Amino acid sequence: MMKLRYLGHSAFELKGGGAVILTDPFLSGGPESRLSAESFEEVDFIFVTHGHSDHIGDTEKIALRTGAIVVANFELCHYFGKKGLTCHPMHIGGSFEFPFGRVKMTPALHGSDIMEGDTIIPGGNPCGFLFDIGGVKVYHAGDTGLTMDMQLLAEEGVKAALLPIGGNFVMDVKDAARAVNFIRPEIAVPIHYDTFPVIKADPGEFARLVGSAAEVRIMKTGDEMELS
């Protein structure tokens, strides 16, 4: 059993396998009202899909306070490591058995460099994550365009796919619906839209395009879902 709580944009809290896990914890700095980084007192792992600020978000703040282990690509781990964070580096296609379950790092078509003031720091390759917690599989796509690689996920029996639909930087609703047909998850959750004007999208249109291919759950910030 796993509990999934949407924290807005691409951020989720996953509770399962005895662990509290955050993904892309962009909490402060977002336009909508969200939970504050300070409200997370117990976090075991933070998974970061790429180096853009709307995904790194409050990783440093939360990890330093809670001692959470940051899981990201090798280059991002080097960057976080220099800031004093404890990291577990992975790379595309690799998987690892964590205490709570198994996680595979999946490909994403996007960028990953980190902007710090006027400086651009190389951030390796962007990714997604396939979580397997007690046999329940959740795919977090990260930021990505549609890829043929997503077809490989159809063999996994994905329970819930968290897919960006906002367009411009990532898949739009049409491509995200095509991704659902590639991945064949039981549940599809639209993410990464409406946060900024340039990624405005209609999740209802996404649901219409997905049709009967999956159950579309449109989650609002703070919404929870139990998966088993």
Ligand code: NI
């Ligand atoms: Ni991005």
Ligand code: MN
């Ligand atoms: Mn993004």
